[in-house]
Amino acid sequence: MAPLPEETISSRSTNNHGVDGILFRLTHSARVLFGLILFANGLNWWWKILPYPNMHDHANHALPHTPPFVQAMLNTGFMFDFVRIIEVTAGAGLLMNCWTPFLLVFVFPLSLGIWAVDIFLIASSLRANVMGWAVFSLNGFLLVSYLDRYVPMLTRTAVPGLFWRGRKRQSQE
Amino acid sequence: MKLTVIVFGIIANLLGATAVIWLSVLVVQTVTAR
Numbered sequence: 001m002a003p004l005p006e007e008t009i010s011s012r013s014t015n016n017h018g019v020d021g022i023l024f025r026l027t028h029s030a031r032v033l034f035g036l037i038l039f040a041n042g043l044n045w046w047w048k049i050l051p052y053p054n055m056h057d058h059a060n061h062a063l064p065h066t067p068p069f070v071q072a073m074l075n076t077g078f079m080f081d082f083v084r085i086i087e088v089t090a091g092a093g094l095l096m097n098c099w100t101p102f103l104l105v106f107v108f109p110l111s112l113g114i115w116a117v118d119i120f121l122i123a124s125s126l127r128a129n130v131m132g133w134a135v136f137s138l139n140g141f142l143l144v145s146y147l148d149r150y151v152p153m154l155t156r157t158a159v160p161g162l163f164w165r166g167r168k169r170q171s172q173e
Numbered sequence: 174m175k176l177t178v179i180v181f182g183i184i185a186n187l188l189g190a191t192a193v194i195w196l197s198v199l200v201v202q203t204v205t206a207r
Contacts, residue, residue, distance in 0.1 A: 019175050026182035033189035040196050048207075049200045127195060134192035137185035144178055 027145040031094050034138040037131075038107065039091030045084035053080070067121035086110055101149035104142050111139040 044050040048057075053066060053074055066074070073079045090107040093099050118125075118132025143150075 019179070022179055023175070023182065026179065026186055029186050030182060030189060033186065033193055036193050037189065037196065040200065049203055050196070051199060051203055130188065130195060131192050134185075134188040137181070138189045141178075141182050141185040144181065 023145065027142065030138050030141055030145070031097065031100060034135070034142060035091045035094030037091070037135060037138070038087045039095060042084045042087030042089075042091055045080065045088075055081070065122075067117065069121060070117060083110065100142075101146045104139060104146060105150070108139055108143065111135045 040050065041052070044052055045055050048054045053070065073083075086107065087110065090103045090110075093103045115132045115136035118128040118135075122128035
């Protein structure tokens with residue numbers, strides 16, 4: 001499938017009437033909600049604002065109600081730092097609507113991990129179930145909403161893009 | 174197709190809004206409990 005020209009994608013977002021308008025508003029609110037969830041959870045690692053593991057908690061003792069898998073990640077001393085840096089960066093980017101399509105793909109493995117931990121390892125908690133399903137469904141819905149942006153990637157076979165030649169190469173072909 | 178995406182979006186937004194409200198309650202509880 002040939003990639004859509006930039007003008008086609010941009011003109012779609014300006015047509016906000018009827019069903020398209022509903023989808024546009026749903027996408028906008030989902031992006032803000034997803035950004036808020038990621039940013040708050042990520043920020044908690046450095047500044048204790050939620051009753052979840054924090055960098056100051058795990059140094060001294062194992063927290064109660066923390067699944068062994070999460071505790072093992074905490075014990076490595078670096079994995080949760082990576083996770084939280086990604087969460088804060090992606091959350092801020094989504095809230096500011098910067099690099100949204102890229103951030104949605106970048107953060108999807110993390111959403112899958114959050115969903116799996118919340119649903120399978122903390123299954124008894126309603127809060128964990130709501131958080132897990134919220135993160136997974138918001139990321140999934142936003143990926144569907146921005147599907148146009150990923151169409152160029154969905155080619156079966158591709159030649160290397162020699163990006164340093166810029167758009168000149170594409171126009172010559 | 175569009176209807177399916179809209180329904181998916183509404184469910185995702187409802188779950189997201191619930192999660193954000195729950196998170197705000199947790200933030201208030203955690204900050205005030207210091």
